[in-house]
Amino acid sequence: MTQVGVIFIRAEYLGFLIRKGKIKEKESSRRSEQMSNYKLPKVWQWQNENDSISGNRPTAGSRFEQTLPVGTAPFQLYSLGTPNGIKIPIMFEELKELGVAEVDYDLYKIDISQGDQFGSDFSAINPNGKIPALVDQSLQVNVFESGAILLYLAEKFGQLLPTELHARTETLNWLFWQVGAAPFVGGGFGHFFEYAPEPMEYPINRYTMETKRQLDLLDQTLANRAYIAGDNYSIADIAIWSWYGEIMLGRSYSGSAEFLSVEEYPHLMAWSQKIAERPAVKRGLAVTYQPID
Numbered sequence: 208m209t210q211v212g213v214i215f216i217r218a219e220y221l222g223f224l225i226r227k228g229k230i231k232e233k234e235s236s237r238r239s240e241q242m243s244n245y246k247l248p249k250v251w252q253w254q255n256e257n258d259s260i261s262g263n264r265p266t267a268g269s270r271f272e273q274t275l276p277v278g279t280a281p282f283q284l285y286s287l288g289t290p291n292g293i294k295i296p297i298m299f300e301e302l303k304e305l306g307v308a309e310v311d312y313d314l315y316k317i318d319i320s321q322g323d324q325f326g327s328d329f330s331a332i333n334p335n336g337k338i339p340a341l342v343d344q345s346l347q348v349n350v351f352e353s354g355a356i357l358l359y360l361a362e363k364f365g366q367l368l369p370t371e372l373h374a375r376t377e378t379l380n381w382l383f384w385q386v387g388a389a390p391f392v393g394g395g396f397g398h399f400f401e402y403a404p405e406p407m408e409y410p411i412n413r414y415t416m417e418t419k420r421q422l423d424l425l426d427q428t429l430a431n432r433a434y435i436a437g438d439n440y441s442i443a444d445i446a447i448w449s450w451y452g453e454i455m456l457g458r459s460y461s462g463s464a465e466f467l468s469v470e471e472y473p474h475l476m477a478w479s480q481k482i483a484e485r486p487a488v489k490r491g492l493a494v495t496y497q498p499i500d
Contacts, residue, residue: 273326
């Protein structure tokens with residue numbers, strides 16, 4: 208990126224934060240200067256150790272004893288309405304829309320702000336401690352990672368995943384593209400745009416650049432096909448819409464649609480709006496998450 212481009216993004220972002228009242232104008236230059244004060248140690252150490260069950264730690268595993276509720280439906284889904292979390296209710300509702308039997312599910316809320324994902328029962332289903340996590344009670348199979356759950360359900364019921372080799376491969380190409388690409392959007396752009404304690408020029412420039420590249424890739428792809436992997440709706444659309452469709456429609460990070468100039472991607476926007484109007488998608492977004500206690 209040219210120096211002019213970097214300066215433009217920095218000025219645009221700081222101006223946006225000032226307009227939103229997140230920072231005062233006089234604070235913007237001070238905070239930018241603070242970013243350069245960090246000294247890289249030879250060995251990283253955790254400086255802010257705490258006993259909170261919900262805070263980030265450099266260790267894995269459960270942190271407390273937990274008993275999760277178990278309903279009577281064939282599938283038990285423990286999740287939250289995040290971009291990764293909404294994929295699975297949408298998938299179940301799409302399967303119902305297709306007339307598939309035995310896809311009833313009990314949906315329970317895993318409140319990640321309270322550390323529910325670090326309880327012993329949840330960790331037994333997903334040792335990685337991330338939502339969503341699924342139990343197929345008919346076979347006593349635990350499935351974690353949203354992409355893996357989509358693939359599991361598609362294969363189990365023979366829906367939303369082509370069987371022809373080329374079409375199947377293209378669908379899986381895009382499913383796994385989303386799994387690999389979205390962390391740059393969520394953990395990268397989304398974090399530094401919405402949640403970081405102060406505006407930081409370098410990560411905002413880096414992750415905005417990558418997010419816009421991804422949006423452009425999807426826009427170019429959808430210029431020549433109705434859906435992500437071709438002519439037919441698939442699990443690739445569910446996976447990608449849950450992240451990128453929501454961003455295009457301004458539902459992810461406050462002010463990000465304007466910041467990313469989403470109107471530059473007309474094919475992606477048309478696809479995002481089309482998917483949002485699907486009855487199963489609407490139901491999947493409106494589902495009730497039952498409490499776990």
